Structure formats: structure tokens, C-alpha cells
Amino acid sequence: MDEVRDGIRAAQDSAQAAVAALDGARSEIERARGPLMVALKGAMNPRATSVEVDLGQAVEGFDELMQILRDGAGKFDEYLGTVT
Amino acid sequence: MNEDERSLLTAAITSGVRAPMDAIERLGNNRTFHIMAAAMSIAIERGFADGTTPAQIQNYVEDLLERFPKADGEIKASALEAVIRAGLGEPELIEPLTYDDLLGASYLLTFDLISQQELDDAGREEYFQTVIALADEES
Amino acid sequence: MALGEVVAQLIAVRGAIQTAIGLTANAADEVTDALAKAEDALAGANHDLAMEGLGLWRRAQSGDEFTVAKLVAADEALAEYLEILSPGSGAGTKNTDIAKPSGEELVKARPTGSRSQNLFRTMVQRDNDIDDAMKDLGKHQKFLEISDPDWEPPPTYTTNEVGHRIPVMTAPDAPQPDAASIGSLAVASGILIVAGAKKAKDITKTAIEHWRSK
Structure with a gap:
């Protein structure tokens, strides 16, 4: 059983590192969005304006991903609680 | 164009006409979706000029949902905006949309954009024929 | 803002996007690692909670690919x-170093054709099965009603010739109940109406779940 617990804990550490990396990526994009909006203001080019949409969806994606990873870790905590 | 296709398109652009469920059943979801996708694609092409800005599209959608309060909450503003912008050259924006989003947008936008054109009989027939020709590409 | 300034700002934004792509790719590696470790630790176990955890992390793995693809598209x-x-000037040079993940197919080439053709093709050339995604024909009815500003919901009750309030059958062209069979029809119609409302609720719930699972 210790082996299972250690393995799950190691997996959770990796998931936590993933959350930290995603959080960093999200901050980068959030920081860039302000200047982007100013720089693109009034841009008529569809490629330019699709950038805003893509980045908006990416930020939503980061939020969702971090939550999913945390939910997954929560399930493993519950699992360990039932078997140890 | 068969009678079922004609009654689907007529219902889609006419106020006060109930959905022809028998016709839709005979056409099947695939063909119905293709016809409505074609109807909306042409409606967007006719309703929005090249160079329409995202802000103008946002204003249109805001106004649309105010005029159709039953749609507010059922059809997402972001889905409507994405579909219109996809029609103006950003096809990738509809990637995350579900068929529900696309179908809801197709009925609402087709009705609104085509009824605004106040087509006469000949104009309506020409629109129907163009829609069916486009839908036939994939059917 | 002067053009030079706009260009400088956008170059900085590209820098941020590329950093974010790197971090997101790292996250993808970590998630893959986490999954492998968890799968190893759980080898042979088939506990619901553990399986749910694995399922969520697998979903995170594909979501990560989608997010990287969005960032690559923006860049x-x-x-x-x-x-x-x-x-x-070189400012618009595409970054070929970005390793595109398996979400690459989301970044599709711009199609050629008229605007309506392009939109139509994009809508119908999706991988999903339309029949499967829209199992219920009632969705057409719902959306047509939404787009009809004059549509009023049909009455669920009417009054019969002896003044009793009775449910109306809502199926198109269904025969209306007569006075002789009020009792049985009222019960049957009531069940139909309740079943219809439940079904509509289920459809909405499924649609929301479908959207959330995207």
C-alpha cells in the first residue's frame, strides 16, 4: 500500500508542477492582452482580431485545465483516504 | 428542391410558421443541418459586408438578443459572434462550438437576416435555390 | 499610437505568447508524467475514485493540446x-521552432471559395456525427420557436363543453379529448405533458454537459 501512496503522491507532484506551469502561461497571456487590445484597437484585419479570440479561449482553457488537474488530485486524495 | 426542403426554408424565414416537424423528420438531421447551415452562410454573406468589425458584430448580436428575448440564455452571444466572424473570414472560431450552438445560430440568424431583406416571391425563390445548391455540395 | 509603437507592442505580445506556449508544453509533459506515475501506482486497482482521477487527468492532457493549438494560432x-x-522587417516571421502538438489539426489552412461556401464547408466538415449530436428532432422545434418573434406557447389546458379544465394533447395534429373520455385522457395527457417537460429538461442538461465536456 505504501508503494501505491508514494506513486500517487509523486503523480500529484507532477500534476502540481503542471498547474504551476499553466498558471505562469496564463499570467503571461493576461499581461499581454492589455497592450494587445490597445495595439489592435480599430484593426480591420480579421487575422489580427482573431488573435484576441484565440487568446481569450486560451485563458479560459488554462483556468479549466488547472481546475481539472486539481479535481483529479482531489479524487486521488479521496481514493487514498479509502484504501489507507 | 423537394417540398420538405421548401417547407423547412419557408418556416425558417417566415414569422408565425410552426416548425414542419414531419418534413424535418423525413429530411433527417444531417440534411436539415446542411440546409440550415447553407441558409445561414448565405444570410451572413448577404447581411454583413467585408470589413465589418468585431465591435459592429458585437453590437448587432446584443441588439438581436434584445429583439428575441426567448433566445437570450438559449443561444450564446459568443456563439452568434463566432459564427458571424467565421463567415467573414475566421472559420477557426467555430471549432469549439457544439451542433446545438450552430443549429440555434442558424435558425436565429437566418430568420433575422433574411426577413430584414423583405424578399418578394422571386427573391425568396432565388434564395431557396441558392441555399439548396450550396447544401447539395455536401449531401 | 504610431505604427512603430504598434509593431513594437505586437512583437512583445508575440514574445509573451511564445513563452506561454513553452510553459504550456512543459505543463503537458508534467501531466503526461503524472498520468504515467498514477497508472503505474494503480496497476491492477480498479477503484472508482482512482479511475475518475485518471479520467480527469486524461481530459487535462487533451485540453492542454487544445490550448497550445490556440496559442500557436494566435502567434x-x-x-x-x-x-x-x-x-x-522580420517581425512577421513565423516561429518554426514551435513544436506543434497533436492539436495542430485545429490550426487549419484558410479555405478558398466564396464567404458563404467557406462558412458552410467549415460547419459541415466537422468530425462529429450530426445524427449523434442531435438525437432529438425537438431541437429544431425549439430553435425555430426561439427565432419566431410571434410564436406563443400552445395552451396546456383548455375548457370542455361542461366547463371542466382539461389538459390539451400537445402532439401536432393529435385528436383533442372529448367529454366522454375526459377521465382517462386527462390522466394520460397529464402524464404526456410531464414526460415532455422532463425530456426537455434532460435535453438541456445533456446539451450543457456536452458543452462543458468540450
Whole structure:
């Protein structure tokens, strides 16, 4: 059983590192969005304006991903609680 | 164009006409979706000029949902905006949309954009024929 | 804002996007690692909670690919725009070092054809099965009603010739109940109406779940 617990804990550490990396990526994009909006203001080019949409969806994606990873870790905590 | 296709398109652009469920059943979801996708694609092409800005599209959608309060909450503003912008050259924006989003947008936008054109009989027939020709590409 | 300033800002934004792509790719590696470790630790176990955890992390793995693809698309779009603003300056050079993940198929080439053709093709050439996604024909009814500003919901009750309030059968062209069979029809119709409402609720719930699972 210790082996299972250690393995799950190691997996959770990796998931936590993933959350930290995603959080960093999200901050980068959030920081860039302000200047982007100013720089693109009034841009008529569809490629330019699709950038805003893509980045908006990416930020939503980061939020969702971090939550999913945390939910997954929560399930493993519950699992360990039932078997140890 | 068969009678079922004609009654689907007529219902889609006419106020006060109930959905022809028998016709839709005979056409099947695939063909119905293709016809409505074609109807909306042409409606967007006719309703929005090249160079329409995202802000103008946002204003249109805001106004649309105010005029159709039953749609507010059922059809997402972001889905409507994405579909219109996809029609103006950003096809990738509809990637995350579900068929529900696309179908809801197709009925609402087709009705609104085509009824605004106040087509006469000949104009309506020409629109129907163009829609069916486009839908036939994939059917 | 002067053009030079706009270009400088957008170049900085590209820098941020590329950093984010790197971090997101790292996250993808970590998630893959986490999954492998968890699967090893759980070898042979088939506990619901553990399986749910694995399922969520697998979903995170594909979501990560989608997010990287979005960032790559944004970077490429910015590169194209910068090429228009500042042709030949190198600001619009696409970053070929970005390793595109399996979400690459989301970044599709721009199609050629009329605007309506392009939109139509994009809508119908999706991988999903339409029949499967829209199992219920009632969705057409719902959306047509939404787009009809004059549509009023049909009455669920009417009054019969002896003044009793009775439920109306809502199926199209269904025969209306007569006075002789009020009792049985009222019960049957009531069940139909309740079943219809439950079904509509289920459809909405499924649609929401479908959207959330995207």
C-alpha cells in the first residue's frame, strides 16, 4: 500500500508542477492582452482580431485545465483516504 | 428542391410558421443541418459586408438578443459572434462550438437576416435555390 | 499610437505568447508524467475514485493540446498581421521552432471559395456525427420557436363543453379529448405533458454537459 501512496503522491507532484506551469502561461497571456487590445484597437484585419479570440479561449482553457488537474488530485486524495 | 426542403426554408424565414416537424423528420438531421447551415452562410454573406468589425458584430448580436428575448440564455452571444466572424473570414472560431450552438445560430440568424431583406416571391425563390445548391455540395 | 509603437507592442505580445506556449508544453509533459506515475501506482486497482482521477487527468492532457493549438494560432495570426504592418522587417516571421502538438489539426489552412461556401464547408466538415449530436428532432422545434418573434406557447389546458379544465394533447395534429373520455385522457395527457417537460429538461442538461465536456 505504501508503494501505491508514494506513486500517487509523486503523480500529484507532477500534476502540481503542471498547474504551476499553466498558471505562469496564463499570467503571461493576461499581461499581454492589455497592450494587445490597445495595439489592435480599430484593426480591420480579421487575422489580427482573431488573435484576441484565440487568446481569450486560451485563458479560459488554462483556468479549466488547472481546475481539472486539481479535481483529479482531489479524487486521488479521496481514493487514498479509502484504501489507507 | 423537394417540398420538405421548401417547407423547412419557408418556416425558417417566415414569422408565425410552426416548425414542419414531419418534413424535418423525413429530411433527417444531417440534411436539415446542411440546409440550415447553407441558409445561414448565405444570410451572413448577404447581411454583413467585408470589413465589418468585431465591435459592429458585437453590437448587432446584443441588439438581436434584445429583439428575441426567448433566445437570450438559449443561444450564446459568443456563439452568434463566432459564427458571424467565421463567415467573414475566421472559420477557426467555430471549432469549439457544439451542433446545438450552430443549429440555434442558424435558425436565429437566418430568420433575422433574411426577413430584414423583405424578399418578394422571386427573391425568396432565388434564395431557396441558392441555399439548396450550396447544401447539395455536401449531401 | 504610431505604427512603430504598434509593431513594437505586437512583437512583445508575440514574445509573451511564445513563452506561454513553452510553459504550456512543459505543463503537458508534467501531466503526461503524472498520468504515467498514477497508472503505474494503480496497476491492477480498479477503484472508482482512482479511475475518475485518471479520467480527469486524461481530459487535462487533451485540453492542454487544445490550448497550445490556440496559442500557436494566435502567434501565427499575429505574425501574418505584423507582416502586413511591417513587410520584410522580420517581425512577421513565423516561429518554426514551435513544436506543434497533436492539436495542430485545429490550426487549419484558410479555405478558398466564396464567404458563404467557406462558412458552410467549415460547419459541415466537422468530425462529429450530426445524427449523434442531435438525437432529438425537438431541437429544431425549439430553435425555430426561439427565432419566431410571434410564436406563443400552445395552451396546456383548455375548457370542455361542461366547463371542466382539461389538459390539451400537445402532439401536432393529435385528436383533442372529448367529454366522454375526459377521465382517462386527462390522466394520460397529464402524464404526456410531464414526460415532455422532463425530456426537455434532460435535453438541456445533456446539451450543457456536452458543452462543458468540450
